[in-house]
Amino acid sequence: MIASGIGMACALTLAKDGAAGVMIADLDLAAARAVTAKCQQVATNPMFRAEATQVDVTDEGSVEAAAASMASILGRIDYCVHCAGIGQPRNVQVADSDLSELRHQLEVNATGTFLVIREVATIMKAQELQQLSSLLGDHRGATRGTIVVLGSASSYVATPGMGMYTASKHAIMGLVKNAAIDHIQHGIRVNAVCPSWVNTPMLQKVTAVSPELEELIRSLVPISRIANAEEVADVVAFLFPAPGLRKTIRHITGYNEAGQSVFLSTDCGDRHRDMAEGRAVANILYSSRETPIDLTDNRDIQAAKEAEAPIHIPNGTVVRMIDFGPNVESPLHRVISVDYGVVLEGEFRLILDSGEERIMRQGDFCVQRATAHKWHNITGGGTLPGRMLWILVDCGDVEIGGEKMKGYLGTLAKEYVGVEGMEEDVNAALEGK
Numbered sequence: 001m002i003a004s005g006i007g008m009a010c011a012l013t014l015a016k017d018g019a020a021g022v023m024i025a026d027l028d029l030a031a032a033r034a035v036t037a038k039c040q041q042v043a044t045n046p047m048f049r050a051e052a053t054q055v056d057v058t059d060e061g062s063v064e065a066a067a068a069s070m071a072s073i074l075g076r077i078d079y080c081v082h083c084a085g086i087g088q089p090r091n092v093q094v095a096d097s098d099l100s101e102l103r104h105q106l107e108v109n110a111t112g113t114f115l116v117i118r119e120v121a122t123i124m125k126a127q128e129l130q131q132l133s134s135l136l137g138d139h140r141g142a143t144r145g146t147i148v149v150l151g152s153a154s155s156y157v158a159t160p161g162m163g164m165y166t167a168s169k170h171a172i173m174g175l176v177k178n179a180a181i182d183h184i185q186h187g188i189r190v191n192a193v194c195p196s197w198v199n200t201p202m203l204q205k206v207t208a209v210s211p212e213l214e215e216l217i218r219s220l221v222p223i224s225r226i227a228n229a230e231e232v233a234d235v236v237a238f239l240f241p242a243p244g245l246r247k248t249i250r251h252i253t254g255y256n257e258a259g260q261s262v263f264l265s266t267d268c269g270d271r272h273r274d275m276a277e278g279r280a281v282a283n284i285l286y287s288s289r290e291t292p293i294d295l296t297d298n299r300d301i302q303a304a305k306e307a308e309a310p311i312h313i314p315n316g317t318v319v320r321m322i323d324f325g326p327n328v329e330s331p332l333h334r335v336i337s338v339d340y341g342v343v344l345e346g347e348f349r350l351i352l353d354s355g356e357e358r359i360m361r362q363g364d365f366c367v368q369r370a371t372a373h374k375w376h377n378i379t380g381g382g383t384l385p386g387r388m389l390w391i392l393v394d395c396g397d398v399e400i401g402g403e404k405m406k407g408y409l410g411t412l413a414k415e416y417v418g419v420e421g422m423e424e425d426v427n428a429a430l431e432g433k
């Protein structure tokens with residue numbers, strides 16, 4: 001990745017989206033270092049690390065060294081965004097162009113792309129295949145890595161006076177198309193993103209000498225404005241085979257010996273449990289075994305680590321987040337607890353056993369007071385994953401018309417096989433009772 005414009009936006013987007021690490025490689029080492037510092041500020045992965053290195057993409061040895069150093073420092077190269085490039089410094093017709101200018105454009109833009117794809121694909125080919133997960137249970141195959149190259153609208157069309165840039169960007173497209181079909185058999189995907197005008201230092205240099213260009217761009221682009229680099233970064237990140245929901249980061253606080261408040265841990269939560277035949281994942285973010293909670297010597301944290309929380313804990317609390325695959329529906333169930341439910345991402349139907357139902361969208365909240373219900377993830381019309389968080393607090397017996405309401409889990413209990421305290425429900429579910 002690169003230390004300016006679109007490259008910087010891509011690095012920041014990946015750091016924010018939970019990447020484990022990034023390496024910024026640019027001709028300008030100081031700029032690369034400045035981007036690593038920015039990435040550290042927005043990174044959401046507790047293990048995140050950002051490195052900077054100098055590279056000249058026109059130099060074979062330099063590209064080889066940068067790629068090798070990334071693989072050795074970060075362990076592997078899952079994603080490569082190749083954004084190093086130059087614009088055409090002057091508007092000139094082909095008949096009036098210098099051969100040296102053409103050579104320079106081809107050297108940086110086309111040869112640079114060739115060397116980056118070649119070195120990165122060579123490393124990726126030797127990496128272990130990683131299976132791609134699917135919330136739908138579909139076969140998505142495996143990947144050794146993904147390379148995204150910045151082409152341009154000039155990879156497709158000609159712009160008056162920009163012949164040398166156009167030639168170099170058409171060459172990039174040819175390389176990308178060939179690399180894509182050459183390497184897919186190794187589990188390596190190669191794609192190009194081809195924006196038109198993007199507000200980066202490259203374009204700013206041109207508009208500084210030709211201010212009338214800004215008005216021309218506005219008149220040509222349907223949205224009537226120049227794109228910004230983050231919009232391009234979103235497209236680049238979309239091409240990486242990452243799961244649909246961001247990794248959750250959990251921070252737990254406590255005390256140091258001097259009695260000051262400190263962070264005890266930063267991680268991704270405890271006890272990830274596959275549910276709904278791999279189409280949902282539960283993540284216990286906290287649980288406590290008694291009220292009030294015993295915090296002495298971090299006993300609460302220790303207890304949560306030692307045993308996975310059952311669906312709810314008598315006299316205690318459970319904070320459970322569940323990622324649902326597209327269109328997943330839970331079985332009807334009732335837990336004798338008060339559940340505070342929040343939609344973190346997506347859209348859900350909350351259906352009660354009376355047949356009444358409500359739609360809950362991101363940020364919506366429900367208090368589920370020991371009632372029989374089920375959840376249906378309808379995010380994106382049933383095409384996208386969704387995420388909900390529940391805090392389950394124990395409650396007393398519920399009597400309706402003098403009769404005590406009973407809890408039941410039905411087939412939901414099967415999802416809790418092996419969890420202490422759930423044996424009776426699990427056995428009943430397995431025996432079809």
Ligand SMILES: NC(=O)c1ccc[n+]([C@@H]2O[C@H](COP(=O)([O-])OP(=O)(O)OC[C@H]3O[C@@H](n4cnc5c(N)ncnc54)[C@H](O)[C@@H]3O)[C@@H](O)[C@H]2O)c1
Binds near residue numbers: 026083087108194202
């Ligand atoms: N800005 C636009 O309007 C626009 C539109 C379409 C495509 N693109 C393409 O997107 C890519 C990124 O452009 P940007 O707008 O972010 O430009 P930018 O000028 O902000 O960034 C380009 C980066 O490439 C680096 N670089 C230049 N020569 C190098 C070399 N030999 N070795 C290593 N690094 C080198 C520069 O130091 C700079 O950090 C380019 O390929 C460009 O052609 C840009």
